[in-house]
Amino acid sequence: MTGERPLVVAADETVLDEILRVAAIAGCELDRAPDLTAASGHWARAPLVILDEEAARLPPTLPSRGGILLVCKGSPGPATWEHAFRVGVERVISLPDEESELACAFADIAETPAEEPGLVLGVVGGRGGAGASVFAAALALTADRDPGGALLVDCDPLGGGLDMLLGLEKTPGPRWPDVRLSGRVSVSSLAATLPRRRHRGGSLPVLACGSKGQGPSVESLSAVLSAGRRSGRTVVCDLPRSLDEPAEEVAVRADLVVLVVPLEVRACQAANRVLPRLSKLTARLGVVVCGRSKSPAVRTATLLGPPLLASMHPERGLWTEVERGEFPAKPRGPLMTAASQVLTVARREARAASR
Template sequence: MATAQPLVVADEGTVFEEIRRVAAVVGCEFDHATDLATARGRWTRAPLVVVDEDAAIADRPALPTRESVVLVCKGAPGLETWRRAAALGARRVLSLPDDEADLTGAFADVTEAPAEHPGPVIAFIGGRGGAGASVLAAAVAVEADRSTPALLVDCDPLGGGLDLPLGLEHAEGLRWPEVRLSGRVSVPSLIASLPTRGTLPVLSCGRDGEGPTPRALSAVVTAGRRAGRTVVCDLARQAMETTAAVAALADLIVLVVPVEFRACMAAQQVLSHLRPHATRFAIVASGHPVDGVSPARTAALLGPPMVAELRPERRVAATLESGEFALPPKGPLAAAARAVLAELRAPFVAQAA
């Protein structure tokens, strides 16, 4: 049996076109009636009814009382608008264009029911530049996507584009400079517009143009979580405003820190910036260990637990340069990715139990 569509009651005209445009943003198809009399037979079956105020002015047939009725008007609603809303049983009155985001959300709630369990959000940041955080973020996203849908989000506009190491620089699809968000994000529409590595969608920064704003990043990460995806974010060390916005949403922030004293001091500064926005951190020690100094001892200088070591891997380095990004199943990179995912998922397993 086909799922009932939302019902829009509006005569052809400007308001109807605006409603249709808003519905298209979240990929919502709807049933259309030009007046309330025509809508009567479909009034109770639709999961949402959106009524143009002009359609409510005419003589109203006796309509059953129901939930999820929205009255749409142009400009600020007056007393008469609220009277018409009350007569229809509409508990919400939305003014266009000011309340476009709310109308987008109403259509999205019908089109995209939330996943039974929200997805986790994990963010990666280097203790210093070149620590390997972007490579580990990509590996974790690829590994996570093997079992549950994931989304890889590039948050670093100065990183050269996360599509490059994945071999997606020539793949069709939108990058951050081309992404236009209006109100709430439709995950199916967004995913369909992005380049993918296998089944993994990647929202990458471009080689030119602007990077994501804090608001845009928050909207995408929240939408991915709501859809039940594992959202993997590669954070910027420079753009701390956008980094803080993602950190506030992350269930776990992983600092990738080379086993060097200076790198640890740099990572300590990164931690001090992030601690006001997040509570759960982990360390991955990268690079070659220094003689006589264990990675665990170096990581202990920072405080958060060390969950993995990431030793250099010649084969991975070669494939990164060629844009193929091989993930050997038994190599250090894959092992680190699995260890990080186990750390991420541990609280979710505990909550489910």
């Protein structure tokens, strides 16, 4: 035993199983003891102590301390409160209704908040096929070179799948249909299980929608966004143009939402249909234009409203490589250069907002 893990003293196997399950979701390892006598050597050093009702019923034989939780099945009765008061419990948590509170307590131990919060970035296409998924992947690969790392999240269940875009469709690991989260979770524990795209700066975890099944629920996506921000990781979300409820959750919480618009008159008109709804959700919007045009599209793009964050010239061979499943990552190409520019703006704006 290390003395740095929460200590669980539980004789009720059902309650113990639930405690262990919630701790696993939060990415928190536990030390266990069958009773208070066996717990005496670790009682004072543990950052948190969790008791079940059977342990709390025993006469207190250990010195008083803070950070004690009592976990019970269902609503606590008068006897439970009496035992909790006698042992010096700070909080009584009833399962399953207050599972998220227990998860939060474990997550605070397992993952200390980073000195600088992570970013949440959303990417939306001004029209279908605008290249938003490609830009989101480039943005995440760029951010993943930072010490905090990044996480690429697919929020478009009707898209082609970010795992396929990055050549990870055959790589084992959970997709959104396999992931159901709520409350407080550990993003590092989640990321460790996901398919990863290796690149020169490391390996980027990707949470894709997969070929079948539902996309993210609002609750699961919210948990991932909160965990990423808390851990100092940049979470990049590829959003559908339809802006369903999970996408709206991202837009509301994002430090920056990027609208990718090809330099075409029809693409700019399509983007104008997306902008009003986005603008109702957030004022933190910016535009990235792509392509080369001498037509009125250039002027139209600059009149969309949100500030122009970057302009990308066509990258030779980009779409051919994408079709082959060979996602390009040329560090000095137009795509990665634009991604770096957008990331710089997002960081600057986030720091300004926190002052």
